[in-house]
Amino acid sequence: MEDFFKYLATSEEDHEWGIFLNSTGRLHVPAGSPYPSDRHPAGYFYTWEEGRRLREYQINYIIDGAGVYENSQGQFRISPGTLMITFPGEWHRYMPLKSAGWTEMYIGFNGSIVQKLMSYPQFNLGQPVIQIGNKEDILDIYLKIIDLVKTEQPGFQQIASGLVVKLLGTIVAFEKQKGFTGKHIAAVIEDACFIMRKDVIRNLDLEEFASRNHISYSYLRRMFKKYTGVSPLQYQMQLKIILAREMLTNSGKSIKEISYDLGFESIHYFSRLFKDKVGTSPSVFCRSHQG
Numbered sequence: 001m002e003d004f005f006k007y008l009a010t011s012e013e014d015h016e017w018g019i020f021l022n023s024t025g026r027l028h029v030p031a032g033s034p035y036p037s038d039r040h041p042a043g044y045f046y047t048w049e050e051g052r053r054l055r056e057y058q059i060n061y062i063i064d065g066a067g068v069y070e071n072s073q074g075q076f077r078i079s080p081g082t083l084m085i086t087f088p089g090e091w092h093r094y095m096p097l098k099s100a101g102w103t104e105m106y107i108g109f110n111g112s113i114v115q116k117l118m119s120y121p122q123f124n125l126g127q128p129v130i131q132i133g134n135k136e137d138i139l140d141i142y143l144k145i146i147d148l149v150k151t152e153q154p155g156f157q158q159i160a161s162g163l164v165v166k167l168l169g170t171i172v173a174f175e176k177q178k179g180f181t182g183k184h185i186a187a188v189i190e191d192a193c194f195i196m197r198k199d200v201i202r203n204l205d206l207e208e209f210a211s212r213n214h215i216s217y218s219y220l221r222r223m224f225k226k227y228t229g230v231s232p233l234q235y236q237m238q239l240k241i242i243l244a245r246e247m248l249t250n251s252g253k254s255i256k257e258i259s260y261d262l263g264f265e266s267i268h269y270f271s272r273l274f275k276d277k278v279g280t281s282p283s284v285f286c287r288s289h290q291g
Helices: 012-017 112-117 136-151 156-177 184-198 206-212 217-228 232-250 255-261 267-278 282-288
Strands: 004-007 020-029 057-065 067-071 074-078 082-086 092-096 102-110 129-131
Touching: 004 136, 012 020, 012 156, 020 136, 020 156, 057 136, 074 129, 102 112, 102 136, 102 156, 112 156, 129 156, 136 156, 184 206, 184 217, 184 232, 206 217, 217 232, 232 255, 232 267, 232 282, 255 267, 255 282, 267 282
Parallel strands: none
Antiparallel strands: 004 020, 020 102, 057 082, 057 102, 067 074, 067 092, 082 129
């Protein structure tokens, strides 16, 4: 792969979309080479002594080599497979070791939607580097973005924005999964989810299930929410509401019958829960989906 970088002019339409790309590139820095490159424009170029502050988010992916990244929170070692995440306005600096050099891929981006996504706890100034490893799917995102930027066909910003979201989602998923990889509790939670999906109508006895798997009920609840994002009870209720929507549309049964079939204590509780999750009552939903 040859070196490439490009800094983009963005339109009002790009900004209104909510995610827009400002810069992208690939740079191979041989051992002993000066860094950073003096080919970068004002606003991006910096010296190690002064560092810099960007007006965008930037994520650099180090494919090989080694170096350091530093921000207001401290200095961090960089090795192959590391992502470096920089926030707008945050003072920072980074460089490869003279003895090692490195190869970096980078994207700079911003937008109203990005600001919300980057508020997730997986992205924080205190830990600006993530050792995600050498992953083909991560590299593929960068390469596809570079291909889009090279030609700048109409709508390339909107396609690139989807790839940025994919990258951010991959990072969040990686961080969430780190605490479960190779652990028994991951298999237990997956088994619980399978049982609940296989028989939505019957409520899984979670206390008995936990005991059968030799873990405490409180530990199961805590780890289940960390793994799925919701509690076991909420997970079961969501599955019931999904099935209720299907039954209201296709079964021909009354709301009372469906509420009873799904094991709800009362039609009033079912209706309240359905409206909370779907945004409309079962009766209104049913009328709006009649042929």
